[in-house]
Amino acid sequence: MLVNISLKQVIDNSYDITIDTLPKLYFDTKVAIVTNGTISKLHLEYLKSKVSAKELIVVTLNDGEEYKNQESIDSILEALFEHRFNRKSMLIAFGGGVIGDMTGFAASIYQRGIDFIQIPTTLLSQVDASVGGKTGMNNKYGKNLIGAFHQPKAVYIDPYFLTTLPVREFGAGVAEIVKMAVTFNKDFFEFLEKADLKNPEVLQEAIKQAVQTKASVVAQDEKEHGVRAALNYGHTFGHVIENETKYKKYLHGEAVAIGMVMANETAVKMNLMSADDALKVKSLLEKYNLPTSYCIQNSQKFYETFFLDKKSSDASITFIIPNGIGDFQITDKVEKDLVISVLDSFGDS
Numbered sequence: 309m310l311v312n313i314s315l316k317q318v319i320d321n322s323y324d325i326t327i328d329t330l331p332k333l334y335f336d337t338k339v340a341i342v343t344n345g346t347i348s349k350l351h352l353e354y355l356k357s358k359v360s361a362k363e364l365i366v367v368t369l370n371d372g373e374e375y376k377n378q379e380s381i382d383s384i385l386e387a388l389f390e391h392r393f394n395r396k397s398m399l400i401a402f403g404g405g406v407i408g409d410m411t412g413f414a415a416s417i418y419q420r421g422i423d424f425i426q427i428p429t430t431l432l433s434q435v436d437a438s439v440g441g442k443t444g445m446n447n448k449y450g451k452n453l454i455g456a457f458h459q460p461k462a463v464y465i466d467p468y469f470l471t472t473l474p475v476r477e478f479g480a481g482v483a484e485i486v487k488m489a490v491t492f493n494k495d496f497f498e499f500l501e502k503a504d505l506k507n508p509e510v511l512q513e514a515i516k517q518a519v520q521t522k523a524s525v526v527a528q529d530e531k532e533h534g535v536r537a538a539l540n541y542g543h544t545f546g547h548v549i550e551n552e553t554k555y556k557k558y559l560h561g562e563a564v565a566i567g568m569v570m571a572n573e574t575a576v577k578m579n580l581m582s583a584d585d586a587l588k589v590k591s592l593l594e595k596y597n598l599p600t601s602y603c604i605q606n607s608q609k610f611y612e613t614f615f616l617d618k619k620s621s622d623a624s625i626t627f628i629i630p631n632g633i634g635d636f637q638i639t640d641k642v643e644k645d646l647v648i649s650v651l652d653s654f655g656d657s
């Protein structure tokens with residue numbers, strides 16, 4: 309006997325991303341703002357003045373990547389149950405990527421899924437984490453290993469929030485902007501070379517272009533079966549650097565900056581990128597005080613650590629290698645000897 313369940317469906321998960329001063333937001337449902345103590349001290353009153361809801365609660369989590377865990381997810385869910393949130397209720401993620409990822413994940417599992425909105429407050433989360441529906445948390449086996457694809461209903465990017473962002477956090481966001489330009493858009497890269505991102509109008513334009521890039525990639529490949537993997541440019545090397553330095557020395561974007569330089573050196577050795585283009589990327593990163601060198605003590609050990617990355621299959625390592633500026637290839641066919649020779653060249657940096 310065979311029973312077939314027909315589940316073919318057309319789902320429209322489209323949503324708008326507004327890059328402007330936060331508008332007034334009206335909800336005829338219960339709403340929970342999920343944030344942390346740092347952001348709430350700086351900006352919660354402003355956000356509350358913009359939100360009108362049937363009932364508004366605030367869930368304040370501890371600040372830090374180390375709290376991107378089950379306990380924090382449980383405290384979000386607990387608050388929703390206590391306040392009798394139902395399937396029509398709404399969450400607002402108000403913070404950086406850590407808050408955004410956890411709020412989205414809690415929304416994806418509360419009563420099998422409710423809606424949420426992203427109001428990102430770091431540059432990294434404005435240009436990258438808030439767009440695309442990847443949600444999740446860390447556990448003892450690694451980062452973001454538990455999660456779900458759950459798209460927000462809307463994203464509101466208000467550059468005003470960035471006025472309180474620490475300088476290093478700003479730089480970490482710039483690294484992700486450079487990532488989008490090098491992989492997908494040469495004109496955008498040339499714009500960035502001339503731009504001064506400290507100028508609010510120029511910054512807003514850069515955010516717009518980065519978000520457009522990310523949105524178009526996600527629209528083509530929501531679940532990362534293909535082109536979306538290019539957004540991991542710099543991350544294969546960066547994750548090893550974060551791992552070796554126990555996630556303490558570098559912010560994620562800083563490790564990615566060094567990782568991009570390493571990927572570019574690999575591309576140069578493969579004759580896919582000119583040394584001149586590699587230098588241009590390095591100079592752009594250095595303009596925003598991002599680190600571009602890293603002393604590798606043991607290339608063999610560094611190479612082995614690639615295999616801890618969940619994005620590498622057991623037998624091979626996937627690299628995102630730029631084909632010049634504005635194009636890339638995703639490959640698991642880079643010769644080990646070539647990678648080791650690149651890693652060796654960082655041994656004396």
Ligand SMILES: NC(=O)c1ccc[n+]([C@@H]2O[C@H](COP(=O)([O-])OP(=O)(O)OC[C@H]3O[C@@H](n4cnc5c(N)ncnc54)[C@H](O)[C@@H]3O)[C@@H](O)[C@H]2O)c1
Nearest residue numbers: 346371404405406407429430432433436437442469472473
């Ligand atoms: N979902 C995705 O597609 C995606 C993409 C990239 C990164 N991420 C995730 O994003 C996280 C990193 O995000 P992040 O870089 O935003 O880090 P974060 O969320 O930890 O924020 C960095 C720090 O800045 C503080 N902060 C936030 N907004 C501020 C403001 N306006 N003024 C002053 N301080 C402010 C935060 O409290 C925190 O201390 C990681 O967990 C990463 O896995 C997700």
